[in-house]
Amino acid sequence: KTYFITFIIITRLISIIGEPRPWTNTLPSEILSLDLSTRLRVDPDAIRTASKDFGNLVHIIPSAVLYPSSITDIVDLVKFSFNSTVPFSIAARGHGHSARGQAMADRGVVVDMAALKNHGDGGGIRVSWSRALGFYADVGGEQLWIDVLGSTLEHGLAPVSWTDYLYLTVGGTLSNGGISGQTFRYGPQIRNVFEMDVITGTGEFVTCSKHLNSELFFAVLGGLGQFGIITRARIVLDKAPNKVKWVRMLYSGFSVFTRDQEKLISTTGLDYVEGSLIVHQSSLNNWRSSFFSVSDHSRIVSLLSKHGIIYCLEVVKYYDHPNKDTVDEELELLLKGLRFLPGFMFKKEASFVDFLNRVRSGELKLQSKGLWDVPHPWLNLFVPKSGIQYFNKAVFVDIIQRQNRTSGPMLVYPTNRKEWDDRMSAVIPDEDTFYCVGFLHSGGFNNWEVLEDQNNEILQVCDKAGIKAKQYLPHYRTKEDWVNHFGPKWTTFEERKAKFDPKMILSPGQDIFSSV
Numbered sequence: 001k002t003y004f005i006t007f008i009i010i011t012r013l014i015s016i017i018g019e020p021r022p023w024t025n026t027l028p029s030e031i032l033s034l035d036l037s038t039r040l041r042v043d044p045d046a047i048r049t050a051s052k053d054f055g056n057l058v059h060i061i062p063s064a065v066l067y068p069s070s071i072t073d074i075v076d077l078v079k080f081s082f083n084s085t086v087p088f089s090i091a092a093r094g095h096g097h098s099a100r101g102q103a104m105a106d107r108g109v110v111v112d113m114a115a116l117k118n119h120g121d122g123g124g125i126r127v128s129w130s131r132a133l134g135f136y137a138d139v140g141g142e143q144l145w146i147d148v149l150g151s152t153l154e155h156g157l158a159p160v161s162w163t164d165y166l167y168l169t170v171g172g173t174l175s176n177g178g179i180s181g182q183t184f185r186y187g188p189q190i191r192n193v194f195e196m197d198v199i200t201g202t203g204e205f206v207t208c209s210k211h212l213n214s215e216l217f218f219a220v221l222g223g224l225g226q227f228g229i230i231t232r233a234r235i236v237l238d239k240a241p242n243k244v245k246w247v248r249m250l251y252s253g254f255s256v257f258t259r260d261q262e263k264l265i266s267t268t269g270l271d272y273v274e275g276s277l278i279v280h281q282s283s284l285n286n287w288r289s290s291f292f293s294v295s296d297h298s299r300i301v302s303l304l305s306k307h308g309i310i311y312c313l314e315v316v317k318y319y320d321h322p323n324k325d326t327v328d329e330e331l332e333l334l335l336k337g338l339r340f341l342p343g344f345m346f347k348k349e350a351s352f353v354d355f356l357n358r359v360r361s362g363e364l365k366l367q368s369k370g371l372w373d374v375p376h377p378w379l380n381l382f383v384p385k386s387g388i389q390y391f392n393k394a395v396f397v398d399i400i401q402r403q404n405r406t407s408g409p410m411l412v413y414p415t416n417r418k419e420w421d422d423r424m425s426a427v428i429p430d431e432d433t434f435y436c437v438g439f440l441h442s443g444g445f446n447n448w449e450v451l452e453d454q455n456n457e458i459l460q461v462c463d464k465a466g467i468k469a470k471q472y473l474p475h476y477r478t479k480e481d482w483v484n485h486f487g488p489k490w491t492t493f494e495e496r497k498a499k500f501d502p503k504m505i506l507s508p509g510q511d512i513f514s515s516v
């Protein structure tokens with residue numbers, strides 16, 4: 001019995017202390033003298049979680065994972081690395097929904113931002129009003145957009161710019177852009193931020209805005225986590241509607257489809273404009289949203305057999321009780337003259353929340369079947385308007401439709417450059433209108449490379465045709481590719497890195513700079 005009790009005590013002690021202590025090999029041992037060291041974990045569960053992401057394509061092992069109990073913990077960690085003779089890398093991990101290890105840190109420390117939420121010392125979500133700004137929410141970088149929605153709705157308010165999926169963190173999407181069907185009208189999420197608190201790569205805690213420390217502000221927005229860790233963002237809010245009218249229209253011709261999309265984004269009547277490809281039956285309803293009723297299926301399937309590829313234009317108009325009687329008329333006016341296939345307009349009503357959170361039910365279904373954690377070799381591109389017709393022929397028709405390898409939603413919708421701010425780090429094509437194109441593939445564990453080959457083929461098609469497409473959520477392996485991606489913004493990007501993260505500590509998983 002004594003032997004058994006001793007065994008239990010030793011195993012418990014090992015699990016508390018953490019069996020191997022890899023940091024002693026790869027991190028400076030003085031880290032153990034920091035107050036935060038009790039919040040560093042090296043146990044298999046923590047390491048496993050921090051070394052995988054939604055993409056499930058790469059697995060990079062950190063030395064330890066910090067579960068911060070306060071913003072000071074993160075400041076101390078970054079300062080400690082910065083002041084070490086051999087600095088180590090640090091990656092903020094939002095919700096780990098990157099596809100290619102962007103939130104991982106090889107032999108460094110991953111900061112699990114969600115821990116701030118549990119300790120209540122994150123930014124939380126606080127709604128306020130000022131004469132200068134109107135309504136806004138101060139939101140912790142670790143917060144999920146679904147929670148931002150819930151909290152702001154309690155005040156009858158909501159952010160104006162969204163992503164299609166809400167289980168992403170504020171820090172994660174602001175590091176990229178944050179785009180969806182609302183972007184044409186309200187700009188990306190990075191355009192709807194008044195102010196941020198950021199911990200730079202030197203461990204300095206800085207409040208920044210367009211007017212205060214503006215260089216850091218613009219660097220961080222779309223900055224791929226390279227300049228600082230966002231701990232608070234002040235987000236633009238507007239009055240939230242109750243309901244939405246949601247319409248899908250089907251097209252067999254791409255040029256008519258895009259002409260109608262472009263017409264719709266040139267006015268502000270609608271609140272959301274997107275589009276997608278239907279190339280096989282499974283793309284009718286998928287995890288991104290199930291819309292068509294079973295009775296519509298057979299009609300659409302015969303259309304698909306006839307044309308081989310169908311384009312689906314999707315729009316939404318928000319409304320409230322006071323304008324519920326006029327919204328149908330308004331919508332009719334907005335959609336008047338569109339040249340979709342007669343008889344192929346489908347309408348739906350939904351609550352504002354159900355519309356915004358439309359991806360969740362598909363996710364839960366896939367999760368219950370174990371199909372959410374499969375490899376996701378996604379490719380997202382911004383394609384300039386001048387190249388989109390050729391892109392349709394060479395990519396959607398010649399590669400996607402003919403090769404028939406793709407599984408997963410494929411998105412194509414235009415947006416307006418004027419709603420973006422060129423001072424930010426985000427990179428977009430140099431044309432007034434460009435298309436957001438997403439190949440949201442799900443692959444098998446043994447065959448996802450086939451989809452990756454297809455992605456490369458698509459990129460080569462653009463290169464050969466001289467289409468100056470830009471990757472969104474970019475991923476490159478060589479410095480030359482990064483320089484090419486940033487184009488004229490590269491020099492500024494590099495200078496800002498030297499200023500705000502001179503030892504190149506932050507977000508190493510983006511693979512842009514490497515020093516530590």
Ligand code: FAD
Nearest residue numbers: 094095096097098141163164165169171172178179225230
């Ligand atoms: P993570 O993957 O955890 O981190 C992403 C990067 O940001 C990493 O480099 C990380 O180090 C850095 N980072 C994280 N937190 C911070 C912080 N607080 N401060 C500074 N840097 C930080 N994107 C869209 O724009 N529109 C969409 O509609 C959309 N839909 C998606 C749907 C799904 C199902 C998935 C998986 C992704 C989707 N995305 C979409 C992409 C998504 O916006 C990005 O992958 C985003 O980075 C994920 O957020 P995250 O919180 O999981 O970030």
